[in-house]
Amino acid sequence: MINAITIIKKKHGLSYEKFQSYWKNEHAAIVTRSPLVGTYVQSHPIYNYNLTFEDTIDGIAEIWFDDTSAMRSLA
8 A cells, every 4th residue: 555645734815714624524525535545534733723823734634545556546
């Protein structure tokens, strides 16, 4: 199996709440529908909302594929 790890950064101007909702619900459904994806994991940070997080990551996505050709097909 091949594991692709991606650091996720939301679009500038998009609220963190809207980003989280889209990524958890809509984007996850699209990714997991693909027969090329073996396992899909999202890691969501827990923020202290009194701080600003302009320069941090907004999540990490991990996708497992059977082989490199399956990974390339999805790209």
